Amino acid sequence: MHQNIDIVLATYNGEQFLEEQIQSIQNCVGYANRVSRLIVVDDGSTDQTKAIVERLQTDSKIEWHLNQTGKKGAKNNFEFGLYITTAEYIMLSDQDDVWQSQRIEDSFHQISSLAQSKPALVFSDKEVVDESLNTISDSFFAFRGMATDWHTSLEQLIQQNVASGCTMMFNRALLEQALPIAEDAFMHDWWLILVARVTGEVRFIEKPLIRYRQHDFNTIGAKSYSWSHLLKNFQPHLAKFAKQFWQIAAQAEVLSSRFKHKELDEIAFTKIRTVGYLKRLSMFISGDVRQHNRKGQLALLMTLLMTNSRKGKVKEHNNA
Known part of the structure:
Protein backbone atom coordinates (compact mmCIF):
# COMPACT_ATOMS: atom_id res chain seq x y z
CA MET A 1 0.00 0.00 0.00
CA GLN A 214 -16.14 22.54 21.88
CA HIS A 215 -14.29 24.56 24.51
CA ASP A 216 -13.47 28.14 25.46
CA PHE A 217 -10.53 28.50 23.06
CA ASN A 218 -12.00 27.33 19.74
CA THR A 219 -11.14 29.74 16.92
CA ILE A 220 -14.37 29.01 15.08
CA GLY A 221 -16.64 26.51 16.76
CA ALA A 222 -20.12 25.10 16.63
CA LYS A 223 -21.63 27.59 19.06
CA SER A 224 -25.38 28.04 18.79
CA TYR A 225 -27.01 30.98 20.56
CA SER A 226 -30.64 31.24 21.71
CA TRP A 227 -32.90 34.07 20.56
CA SER A 228 -32.92 35.50 24.11
CA HIS A 229 -29.11 35.59 24.23
CA LEU A 230 -28.93 37.28 20.83
CA LEU A 231 -31.51 39.91 21.81
CA LYS A 232 -29.70 40.70 25.07
CA ASN A 233 -26.39 41.03 23.24
CA PHE A 234 -27.74 42.49 20.01
CA GLN A 235 -25.12 45.17 19.30
CA PRO A 236 -21.90 43.11 19.73
CA HIS A 237 -23.35 40.16 17.81
CA LEU A 238 -24.46 42.39 14.94
CA ALA A 239 -21.08 44.15 14.86
CA LYS A 240 -19.29 40.79 14.65
CA PHE A 241 -21.65 39.47 11.98
CA ALA A 242 -21.32 42.64 9.89
CA LYS A 243 -17.52 42.59 10.06
CA GLN A 244 -17.45 38.96 8.96
CA PHE A 245 -20.05 39.55 6.25
CA TRP A 246 -17.96 42.20 4.51
CA GLN A 247 -14.85 40.02 4.86
CA ILE A 248 -16.77 37.20 3.17
CA ALA A 249 -17.86 39.61 0.44
CA ALA A 250 -14.20 40.50 -0.14
CA GLN A 251 -13.35 36.79 -0.39
CA ALA A 252 -16.07 36.31 -3.01
CA GLU A 253 -14.74 39.26 -4.98
CA VAL A 254 -11.16 38.01 -5.00
CA LEU A 255 -12.28 34.48 -5.90
CA SER A 256 -14.13 35.87 -8.91
CA SER A 257 -11.08 37.95 -9.83
CA ARG A 258 -8.65 35.02 -9.73
CA PHE A 259 -10.83 32.41 -11.41
CA LYS A 260 -12.55 33.73 -14.50
CA HIS A 261 -15.52 31.39 -14.31
CA LYS A 262 -18.93 31.89 -15.91
CA GLU A 263 -20.79 30.61 -12.84
CA LEU A 264 -18.96 33.13 -10.64
CA ASP A 265 -19.77 35.97 -13.03
CA GLU A 266 -23.47 35.19 -12.67
CA ILE A 267 -23.47 35.30 -8.84
CA ALA A 268 -24.68 38.67 -7.60
CA PHE A 269 -22.91 38.32 -4.24
CA THR A 270 -19.48 38.66 -5.88
CA LYS A 271 -20.39 42.28 -6.67
CA ILE A 272 -22.16 43.28 -3.45
CA ARG A 273 -19.32 45.52 -2.23
CA THR A 274 -19.58 47.67 -5.35
CA VAL A 275 -23.36 48.24 -5.53
CA GLY A 276 -25.53 50.75 -3.73
CA TYR A 277 -27.83 50.41 -0.74
CA LEU A 278 -31.06 49.78 -2.69
CA LYS A 279 -29.43 47.17 -4.91
CA ARG A 280 -28.17 45.30 -1.84
CA LEU A 281 -31.68 45.22 -0.38
CA SER A 282 -33.00 44.03 -3.73
CA MET A 283 -30.47 41.17 -3.61
CA PHE A 284 -31.77 40.20 -0.16
CA ILE A 285 -35.43 40.30 -1.20
CA SER A 286 -34.74 38.22 -4.32
CA GLY A 287 -32.73 35.65 -2.33
CA ASP A 288 -29.46 36.37 -4.15
CA VAL A 289 -27.95 37.14 -0.74
CA ARG A 290 -28.98 34.82 2.09
CA GLN A 291 -28.07 32.77 5.14
CA HIS A 292 -29.07 29.20 5.96
CA ASN A 293 -31.39 29.89 8.93
CA ARG A 294 -33.73 32.54 10.35
CA LYS A 295 -31.21 33.98 12.81
CA GLY A 296 -28.71 34.40 10.02
CA GLN A 297 -31.31 35.97 7.74
CA LEU A 298 -32.22 38.53 10.41
CA ALA A 299 -28.56 39.40 11.05
CA LEU A 300 -28.00 39.72 7.31
CA LEU A 301 -30.94 42.07 6.85
CA MET A 302 -29.78 44.26 9.74
CA THR A 303 -26.26 44.31 8.29
CA LEU A 304 -27.53 45.49 4.92
CA LEU A 305 -29.72 48.13 6.57
CA MET A 306 -27.25 49.45 9.13
CA THR A 307 -23.69 49.04 7.81
CA ASN A 308 -21.70 50.13 4.80
CA SER A 309 -19.62 47.93 2.54
CA ARG A 310 -15.86 48.30 2.59
CA LYS A 311 -15.21 49.44 -0.94
CA GLY A 312 -11.80 49.48 -2.51
CA LYS A 313 -9.43 47.40 -4.51
CA VAL A 314 -9.16 43.81 -3.34
CA LYS A 315 -5.61 42.62 -2.86
CA GLU A 316 -4.71 39.55 -4.84
CA HIS A 317 -1.70 37.48 -5.80
CA ASN A 318 -1.43 35.72 -9.12
CA ASN A 319 -1.34 31.93 -9.02
CA ALA A 320 2.23 30.65 -8.96
Whole structure:
Protein backbone atom coordinates (compact mmCIF):
# COMPACT_ATOMS: atom_id res chain seq x y z
CA MET A 1 0.00 0.00 0.00
CA HIS A 2 1.49 3.34 -1.12
CA GLN A 3 2.13 6.05 1.49
CA ASN A 4 0.64 9.00 -0.36
CA ILE A 5 -1.07 11.13 2.31
CA ASP A 6 0.38 14.07 4.26
CA ILE A 7 -1.48 15.35 7.33
CA VAL A 8 -1.02 18.99 8.35
CA LEU A 9 -1.73 19.58 12.06
CA ALA A 10 -1.68 23.24 13.10
CA THR A 11 -0.88 24.06 16.72
CA TYR A 12 -0.82 27.04 19.04
CA ASN A 13 -0.64 26.48 22.81
CA GLY A 14 -2.39 23.16 22.35
CA GLU A 15 -0.98 21.21 25.28
CA GLN A 16 -4.37 20.37 26.80
CA PHE A 17 -5.68 18.10 24.04
CA LEU A 18 -2.81 17.66 21.57
CA GLU A 19 -1.53 14.25 22.64
CA GLU A 20 -5.03 12.76 22.55
CA GLN A 21 -5.55 14.16 19.05
CA ILE A 22 -2.26 12.80 17.70
CA GLN A 23 -2.95 9.39 19.22
CA SER A 24 -6.38 9.30 17.60
CA ILE A 25 -4.73 9.95 14.22
CA GLN A 26 -2.15 7.23 14.83
CA ASN A 27 -4.94 4.80 15.73
CA CYS A 28 -6.80 5.36 12.47
CA VAL A 29 -7.13 2.48 10.03
CA GLY A 30 -4.71 3.25 7.20
CA TYR A 31 -2.34 5.48 9.19
CA ALA A 32 0.55 3.01 9.08
CA ASN A 33 0.25 2.19 5.39
CA ARG A 34 -1.22 5.27 3.75
CA VAL A 35 0.24 8.24 5.66
CA SER A 36 3.67 9.51 4.69
CA ARG A 37 4.07 12.44 7.12
CA LEU A 38 2.26 14.03 10.05
CA ILE A 39 3.42 17.61 9.68
CA VAL A 40 2.96 19.69 12.85
CA VAL A 41 3.16 23.42 12.14
CA ASP A 42 3.32 25.64 15.21
CA ASP A 43 2.39 29.31 15.44
CA GLY A 44 4.73 30.18 18.31
CA SER A 45 3.41 28.18 21.27
CA THR A 46 4.65 29.15 24.72
CA ASP A 47 3.30 26.10 26.57
CA GLN A 48 4.35 22.43 26.38
CA THR A 49 3.14 21.88 22.80
CA LYS A 50 6.63 21.40 21.36
CA ALA A 51 7.69 19.08 24.20
CA ILE A 52 4.63 16.90 23.62
CA VAL A 53 5.38 16.60 19.92
CA GLU A 54 9.06 15.83 20.56
CA ARG A 55 8.09 13.07 22.98
CA LEU A 56 5.78 11.55 20.37
CA GLN A 57 8.46 11.65 17.66
CA THR A 58 9.33 8.03 18.34
CA ASP A 59 6.84 7.85 15.46
CA SER A 60 9.12 8.77 12.55
CA LYS A 61 6.22 10.18 10.54
CA ILE A 62 5.85 13.14 12.93
CA GLU A 63 7.64 16.37 11.97
CA TRP A 64 7.83 19.69 13.84
CA HIS A 65 7.96 22.99 11.94
CA LEU A 66 7.90 26.41 13.58
CA ASN A 67 6.06 29.00 11.52
CA GLN A 68 8.52 31.87 11.15
CA THR A 69 6.85 33.52 8.16
CA GLY A 70 5.70 36.43 10.30
CA LYS A 71 2.09 35.76 9.27
CA LYS A 72 0.09 34.62 12.30
CA GLY A 73 -3.30 32.99 12.73
CA ALA A 74 -4.88 29.66 11.78
CA LYS A 75 -5.29 30.49 8.09
CA ASN A 76 -1.66 31.49 7.64
CA ASN A 77 -0.32 28.65 9.78
CA PHE A 78 -2.19 26.05 7.74
CA GLU A 79 -0.98 27.68 4.52
CA PHE A 80 2.59 27.42 5.83
CA GLY A 81 2.00 23.71 6.39
CA LEU A 82 0.45 23.18 2.97
CA TYR A 83 3.60 24.46 1.30
CA ILE A 84 5.61 21.80 3.18
CA THR A 85 3.50 18.91 1.88
CA THR A 86 4.67 16.71 -0.99
CA ALA A 87 2.15 13.84 -0.99
CA GLU A 88 -0.56 13.27 -3.57
CA TYR A 89 -3.29 13.73 -0.95
CA ILE A 90 -3.50 16.10 2.01
CA MET A 91 -5.56 16.09 5.20
CA LEU A 92 -5.88 18.85 7.81
CA SER A 93 -6.12 18.47 11.56
CA ASP A 94 -6.91 20.80 14.42
CA GLN A 95 -5.09 20.32 17.72
CA ASP A 96 -8.06 19.58 19.94
CA ASP A 97 -10.37 17.09 18.19
CA VAL A 98 -10.46 13.30 18.06
CA TRP A 99 -10.46 11.42 14.76
CA GLN A 100 -12.75 8.44 14.31
CA SER A 101 -10.91 5.25 13.35
CA GLN A 102 -12.25 5.33 9.75
CA ARG A 103 -11.40 8.99 9.05
CA ILE A 104 -8.44 8.20 6.79
CA GLU A 105 -9.83 5.11 5.04
CA ASP A 106 -13.30 6.49 4.32
CA SER A 107 -11.91 9.79 3.04
CA PHE A 108 -9.36 8.03 0.84
CA HIS A 109 -11.99 5.66 -0.56
CA GLN A 110 -14.23 8.58 -1.54
CA ILE A 111 -11.55 10.78 -3.09
CA SER A 112 -10.07 7.82 -4.99
CA SER A 113 -13.35 7.46 -6.84
CA LEU A 114 -13.09 11.00 -8.23
CA ALA A 115 -11.14 11.97 -11.33
CA GLN A 116 -7.50 12.38 -10.31
CA SER A 117 -6.57 14.69 -13.17
CA LYS A 118 -8.52 17.63 -11.74
CA PRO A 119 -8.93 19.22 -8.31
CA ALA A 120 -10.92 17.11 -5.85
CA LEU A 121 -11.98 17.54 -2.24
CA VAL A 122 -14.07 15.42 0.12
CA PHE A 123 -15.34 16.39 3.57
CA SER A 124 -17.53 14.80 6.20
CA ASP A 125 -19.98 15.52 8.96
CA LYS A 126 -18.66 15.63 12.53
CA GLU A 127 -19.92 14.74 15.98
CA VAL A 128 -20.06 17.77 18.28
CA VAL A 129 -18.70 17.02 21.77
CA ASP A 130 -17.79 18.93 24.92
CA GLU A 131 -14.34 19.14 26.53
CA SER A 132 -14.77 15.69 28.06
CA LEU A 133 -15.95 14.17 24.76
CA ASN A 134 -19.57 13.90 25.87
CA THR A 135 -21.84 14.07 22.84
CA ILE A 136 -23.65 17.37 22.25
CA SER A 137 -24.93 16.35 18.82
CA ASP A 138 -24.35 13.37 16.54
CA SER A 139 -24.28 15.71 13.55
CA PHE A 140 -22.77 19.16 13.14
CA PHE A 141 -25.20 19.80 10.28
CA ALA A 142 -28.22 18.91 12.40
CA PHE A 143 -26.83 20.94 15.31
CA ARG A 144 -26.51 24.04 13.14
CA GLY A 145 -29.69 23.40 11.14
CA MET A 146 -27.77 23.25 7.86
CA ALA A 147 -28.69 21.33 4.72
CA THR A 148 -26.14 18.64 3.84
CA ASP A 149 -26.34 19.62 0.16
CA TRP A 150 -25.66 23.34 0.80
CA HIS A 151 -22.22 23.06 -0.83
CA THR A 152 -23.64 21.87 -4.16
CA SER A 153 -24.77 25.42 -4.95
CA LEU A 154 -21.81 27.73 -5.53
CA GLU A 155 -24.08 30.71 -4.92
CA GLN A 156 -24.81 29.37 -1.43
CA LEU A 157 -21.30 28.14 -0.65
CA ILE A 158 -19.73 31.47 -1.55
CA GLN A 159 -21.89 33.13 1.13
CA GLN A 160 -21.67 30.56 3.91
CA ASN A 161 -19.20 27.74 4.49
CA VAL A 162 -20.36 24.33 5.72
CA ALA A 163 -17.09 22.39 5.37
CA SER A 164 -14.50 22.23 8.14
CA GLY A 165 -10.86 21.73 7.22
CA CYS A 166 -10.53 19.14 9.98
CA THR A 167 -12.87 16.84 8.00
CA MET A 168 -11.28 17.35 4.57
CA MET A 169 -9.06 15.36 2.25
CA PHE A 170 -7.99 16.87 -1.07
CA ASN A 171 -5.52 16.22 -3.85
CA ARG A 172 -2.42 18.04 -5.06
CA ALA A 173 -4.23 19.23 -8.17
CA LEU A 174 -6.43 21.34 -5.89
CA LEU A 175 -3.45 22.63 -3.94
CA GLU A 176 -1.82 23.82 -7.15
CA GLN A 177 -4.91 25.91 -7.89
CA ALA A 178 -5.56 27.17 -4.35
CA LEU A 179 -2.07 28.35 -3.38
CA PRO A 180 -1.23 30.99 -2.52
CA ILE A 181 -4.33 31.48 -0.38
CA ALA A 182 -5.69 34.96 -1.08
CA GLU A 183 -5.03 37.53 1.63
CA ASP A 184 -8.75 38.29 1.62
CA ALA A 185 -9.72 34.64 2.07
CA PHE A 186 -11.86 34.38 5.21
CA MET A 187 -10.35 31.04 6.26
CA HIS A 188 -8.13 28.44 4.61
CA ASP A 189 -10.76 25.69 4.56
CA TRP A 190 -13.44 27.89 3.02
CA TRP A 191 -10.99 29.01 0.34
CA LEU A 192 -10.05 25.39 -0.43
CA ILE A 193 -13.61 24.19 -0.92
CA LEU A 194 -14.51 27.25 -3.00
CA VAL A 195 -11.56 26.64 -5.32
CA ALA A 196 -12.47 22.94 -5.49
CA ARG A 197 -16.07 23.80 -6.34
CA VAL A 198 -15.01 26.22 -9.09
CA THR A 199 -12.22 24.14 -10.65
CA GLY A 200 -13.00 20.51 -9.83
CA GLU A 201 -15.19 18.21 -7.74
CA VAL A 202 -16.47 18.23 -4.17
CA ARG A 203 -18.07 15.28 -2.38
CA PHE A 204 -19.73 15.11 1.05
CA ILE A 205 -19.38 12.04 3.30
CA GLU A 206 -22.66 11.92 5.19
CA LYS A 207 -21.36 10.52 8.46
CA PRO A 208 -19.22 11.98 11.26
CA LEU A 209 -15.54 11.11 10.90
CA ILE A 210 -14.24 13.27 13.75
CA ARG A 211 -15.33 14.26 17.24
CA TYR A 212 -15.36 18.07 17.15
CA ARG A 213 -14.51 19.35 20.61
CA GLN A 214 -16.14 22.54 21.88
CA HIS A 215 -14.29 24.56 24.51
CA ASP A 216 -13.47 28.14 25.46
CA PHE A 217 -10.53 28.50 23.06
CA ASN A 218 -12.00 27.33 19.74
CA THR A 219 -11.14 29.74 16.92
CA ILE A 220 -14.37 29.01 15.08
CA GLY A 221 -16.64 26.51 16.76
CA ALA A 222 -20.12 25.10 16.63
CA LYS A 223 -21.63 27.59 19.06
CA SER A 224 -25.38 28.04 18.79
CA TYR A 225 -27.01 30.98 20.56
CA SER A 226 -30.64 31.24 21.71
CA TRP A 227 -32.90 34.07 20.56
CA SER A 228 -32.92 35.50 24.11
CA HIS A 229 -29.11 35.59 24.23
CA LEU A 230 -28.93 37.28 20.83
CA LEU A 231 -31.51 39.91 21.81
CA LYS A 232 -29.70 40.70 25.07
CA ASN A 233 -26.39 41.03 23.24
CA PHE A 234 -27.74 42.49 20.01
CA GLN A 235 -25.12 45.17 19.30
CA PRO A 236 -21.90 43.11 19.73
CA HIS A 237 -23.35 40.16 17.81
CA LEU A 238 -24.46 42.39 14.94
CA ALA A 239 -21.08 44.15 14.86
CA LYS A 240 -19.29 40.79 14.65
CA PHE A 241 -21.65 39.47 11.98
CA ALA A 242 -21.32 42.64 9.89
CA LYS A 243 -17.52 42.59 10.06
CA GLN A 244 -17.45 38.96 8.96
CA PHE A 245 -20.05 39.55 6.25
CA TRP A 246 -17.96 42.20 4.51
CA GLN A 247 -14.85 40.02 4.86
CA ILE A 248 -16.77 37.20 3.17
CA ALA A 249 -17.86 39.61 0.44
CA ALA A 250 -14.20 40.50 -0.14
CA GLN A 251 -13.35 36.79 -0.39
CA ALA A 252 -16.07 36.31 -3.01
CA GLU A 253 -14.74 39.26 -4.98
CA VAL A 254 -11.16 38.01 -5.00
CA LEU A 255 -12.28 34.48 -5.90
CA SER A 256 -14.13 35.87 -8.91
CA SER A 257 -11.08 37.95 -9.83
CA ARG A 258 -8.65 35.02 -9.73
CA PHE A 259 -10.83 32.41 -11.41
CA LYS A 260 -12.55 33.73 -14.50
CA HIS A 261 -15.52 31.39 -14.31
CA LYS A 262 -18.93 31.89 -15.91
CA GLU A 263 -20.79 30.61 -12.84
CA LEU A 264 -18.96 33.13 -10.64
CA ASP A 265 -19.77 35.97 -13.03
CA GLU A 266 -23.47 35.19 -12.67
CA ILE A 267 -23.47 35.30 -8.84
CA ALA A 268 -24.68 38.67 -7.60
CA PHE A 269 -22.91 38.32 -4.24
CA THR A 270 -19.48 38.66 -5.88
CA LYS A 271 -20.39 42.28 -6.67
CA ILE A 272 -22.16 43.28 -3.45
CA ARG A 273 -19.32 45.52 -2.23
CA THR A 274 -19.58 47.67 -5.35
CA VAL A 275 -23.36 48.24 -5.53
CA GLY A 276 -25.53 50.75 -3.73
CA TYR A 277 -27.83 50.41 -0.74
CA LEU A 278 -31.06 49.78 -2.69
CA LYS A 279 -29.43 47.17 -4.91
CA ARG A 280 -28.17 45.30 -1.84
CA LEU A 281 -31.68 45.22 -0.38
CA SER A 282 -33.00 44.03 -3.73
CA MET A 283 -30.47 41.17 -3.61
CA PHE A 284 -31.77 40.20 -0.16
CA ILE A 285 -35.43 40.30 -1.20
CA SER A 286 -34.74 38.22 -4.32
CA GLY A 287 -32.73 35.65 -2.33
CA ASP A 288 -29.46 36.37 -4.15
CA VAL A 289 -27.95 37.14 -0.74
CA ARG A 290 -28.98 34.82 2.09
CA GLN A 291 -28.07 32.77 5.14
CA HIS A 292 -29.07 29.20 5.96
CA ASN A 293 -31.39 29.89 8.93
CA ARG A 294 -33.73 32.54 10.35
CA LYS A 295 -31.21 33.98 12.81
CA GLY A 296 -28.71 34.40 10.02
CA GLN A 297 -31.31 35.97 7.74
CA LEU A 298 -32.22 38.53 10.41
CA ALA A 299 -28.56 39.40 11.05
CA LEU A 300 -28.00 39.72 7.31
CA LEU A 301 -30.94 42.07 6.85
CA MET A 302 -29.78 44.26 9.74
CA THR A 303 -26.26 44.31 8.29
CA LEU A 304 -27.53 45.49 4.92
CA LEU A 305 -29.72 48.13 6.57
CA MET A 306 -27.25 49.45 9.13
CA THR A 307 -23.69 49.04 7.81
CA ASN A 308 -21.70 50.13 4.80
CA SER A 309 -19.62 47.93 2.54
CA ARG A 310 -15.86 48.30 2.59
CA LYS A 311 -15.21 49.44 -0.94
CA GLY A 312 -11.80 49.48 -2.51
CA LYS A 313 -9.43 47.40 -4.51
CA VAL A 314 -9.16 43.81 -3.34
CA LYS A 315 -5.61 42.62 -2.86
CA GLU A 316 -4.71 39.55 -4.84
CA HIS A 317 -1.70 37.48 -5.80
CA ASN A 318 -1.43 35.72 -9.12
CA ASN A 319 -1.34 31.93 -9.02
CA ALA A 320 2.23 30.65 -8.96
